[in-house]
Amino acid sequence: MKLEKIELFAIELPLKVPFIVSYHRYDVMPSVIVKMTTECGLVGYGEAVADEHVTGESLESTISVIRHLLGPLLIGRNPMHLERIHDEMDRAIRDVPAAKAALDIACHDLIGKKLGQPIYELLGGRYHDAFPVTHVLSIGEPEAMAAEASEQVGEDYTAVKMKVGVDVASDVRRVAAVRQAVGPDVPIRVDVNQGWVNAAKTLQAMRKLEPFDIDWVEQPVKADDFEGMLEVKGKISVPLMIDEGVRGVADMRRLTMMQAAHKVNVKLMKCGGIYPAKKLVHMAEMSGIECQIGSMVESSIASSAGFHVAFSSKIVQSVELTGPLRFATDVGNLTYDLPFIRLNDRPGLGVDVDEDVLRRLTTDYYEVGGADHVAR
Template structure:
């Protein structure tokens, strides 16, 4: 079986409401979808959601890399040879993990369909039966965030990821407001997205948060400040999670060596897809570090890929792949049984893509053929 054609779609996914984090605000989510077709007629879908601040890639650059470099190099390759696919991509261009993730995910979708098994059966088999869904609260006023949290609790949600990362004490006020509104039994995870910059500022916030029973504090310092994470971790009992500071094997080695975090947030867009994500999970498992599969606000395609990784590993203790719940229109049909997610047993990713919606949301498109 060989890759015969790759269609590349640059799309904007419409959000129900703006998604606000420490470094940006989104009214729509830019995404690149690829449709990979083999000479046997099997079709697989992949997705790339780049982020200038996280993966170092823009929407436009990712499209160009796929069109001119990665997609042409994949024509004639066997999509089931994951190691060779990644080696070929890595020899062509350094980094660009979100671009590579699109190719990786499409290959796994094809492999599952060819072998008539879900992707999770290709990477260890299913371990978890279901995961609770964590609702993400965008940055807003304390009252707005507390009101939204209360509404979601009424819908059945039992955990929240709070986006903060502005002025530290204003962020503390937001967290306090949500905790007071939802009570002591609801899990709150705090994601700073590097917004507190350094250890000194973070420790100021940490002291105010230690009485609020926070599940964990995620990436409070700049991504490359691993030593800052070490300092914060040594001075608080609140568990620390690394997100933007972990891309691939190089960072994972340093995190393990310095014991810089209690948890790591593995994202397919940061590491290059399903295959490298499993390598990171195995490294973390050997070091006794819990893992989460996180979200870059992907469509059903990218979100399903992340769920397959999460469902296949015991060391995965949480997921935050809620992109499809944020869109007013999605290209796929990933099903959420709020407040839980349970994967189906369909071959491949288990997602049916509506090509009419894909065309509707498409801003521009190219086809790469053999």
């Protein structure tokens, strides 16, 4: 089995409502869909959702690096040779994890389809039967966030994750409003996305949030401030999760050596795909650090890839892969049995990609291994 052609679709996924975090507002979600075709006619799909603030990539840079460097590198290769593929991609260019993730996911989709197995069977087999799906609240006014949380809990969501990180005073008001709206028994997770900047502001915020029984707090300080994370961890009673601070093996090694957080949010877009994500999960497990599999608000393609990692990993205790629920139109058909997600047993990713929808959402198109560029 050899790769014959790689197609790149630059798309804009329409959001039902804007998604707002501490560092950006998204009205649509830019994404790069990769379609790989082998000499024997098998087709696999991957996805890259780049984020300048987290992965250091943009949609344009992702297309360029796949089109001119990584794509040509993979043409003629066997997608099953994942260790070699990742080694050669890493030798060709540092970082660019979302670009590498798109190719990695498509390779896994091809392998699963070739062997007639879902991807989770290739990663150690299914361990979990289902995961509860947490509703994610983007940043808004306290009253609006409270109303949305109450509505979603009424629709049987079992937990709420709040995006905060504007300033301590207004963030405390947001959490207080949501806690009052959902009652004392619904878990509330608080994701700061680095917005409190340092340990001092974080400790100030956490003292004020003590009455509201937070389930955990995520990445309150700057991504590379492991010392700040460690200080916060030692002075609060709430579990601490690191996200943007862990991108690859070097960051995970630093985390495990310092024990700077109780939990880690592993994302395929940050680390380069399914294959490296599984390595990070194993590293965390050996150090007793609990894992979550998260996302950059991805379509059914990359969301499904993340679920395969989660379902095959004992140490993964939560998931946050809700992109398909946020889109007015999606390119795939990943289905949720709300408030849970359960994977099917179809080969590869287990999702169908609607080529008509994909083309309708496409703003630019490229080929590697065929005709080079067709702009739309």
